[in-house]
Amino acid sequence: SQQGEEDPQALSIQEGENATMNCSYKTSINNLQWYRQNSGRGLVHLILIRSNEREKHSGRLRVTLDTSKKSSSLLITASRAADTASYFCATDRSISFQKLVFGTGTRLLVSP
Amino acid sequence: GAVVSQHPSWVICKSGTSVKIECRSLDFQATTMFWYRQFPKQSLMLMATSNEGSKATYEQGVEKDKFLINHASLTLSTLTVTSAHPEDSSFYICSARDTLAGGTSTDTQYFGPGTRLTVL
Numbered sequence: 001s002q003q004g005e006e007d008p009q010a011l012s013i014q015e016g017e018n019a020t021m022n023c024s025y026k027t028s029i030n031n032l033q034w035y036r037q038n039s040g041r042g043l044v045h046l047i048l049i050r051s052n053e054r055e056k057h058s059g060r061l062r063v064t065l066d067t068s069k070k071s072s073s074l075l076i077t078a079s080r081a082a083d084t085a086s087y088f089c090a091t092d093r094s095i096s097f098q099k100l101v102f103g104t105g106t107r108l109l110v111s112p
Numbered sequence: 113g114a115v116v117s118q119h120p121s122w123v124i125c126k127s128g129t130s131v132k133i134e135c136r137s138l139d140f141q142a143t144t145m146f147w148y149r150q151f152p153k154q155s156l157m158l159m160a161t162s163n164e165g166s167k168a169t170y171e172q173g174v175e176k177d178k179f180l181i182n183h184a185s186l187t188l189s190t191l192t193v194t195s196a197h198p199e200d201s202s203f204y205i206c207s208a209r210d211t212l213a214g215g216t217s218t219d220t221q222y223f224g225p226g227t228r229l230t231v232l
């Protein structure tokens with residue numbers, strides 16, 4: 001399977017704590033994207049990091065990419081109960097392929 | 113940001129019937145749309161790539177006669193689940209790229225809210 005792996009599968013933290021999720025993939029990529037999904041809903045695009053980038057920030061989100069290890073991490077700082085959701089990484093191999101391969105996802109629970 | 117809609121948001125049908133799900137890009141044109149299915153507490157699995165004006169490209173293991181895809185315009189793709197059975201019950205999600213945006217803006221996929229199909 002080309003599907004990426006994410007760990008942990010589930011993460012439970014308290015509000016105010018940081019949450020770190022990791023993603024590993026198998027093939028070379030054009031970019032890697034992180035998405036959020038609330039239960040039973042569609043996906044919301046969070047951040048895209050290109051293969052020539054190592055780190056990217058967006059608000060409370062910080063994404064790193066290590067292409068030599070074929071891995072990425074998503075850090076959510078100062079978490080809030082509203083951050084409770086499933087988080088997926090997705091790799092985009094190249095423009096010609098156009099399609100995303102999703103990781104297995106991390107279910108994050110932030111307790112008040 | 114760009115908006116993708118799906119209709120219906122949920123549908124319940126009897127086994128053996130066919131169900132059509134629509135995916136529309138509301139404020140951009142998309143020559144390419146994608147259809148995914150997601151089982152409970154699992155990840156998204158790509159089913160097929162829908163190409164405007166041509167045949168869809170199906171992923172390995174996806175029956176093209178079972179899941180009919182039509183992409184008749186730059187803003188609409190439809191997925192028809194034919195002769196649905198309980199094992200087809202799932203969450204179906206479409207996505208689209210803004211293929212006319214130019215440059216690296218086409219890298220972002222915009223996802224619809226999903227359609228929950230329950231086959232009795």
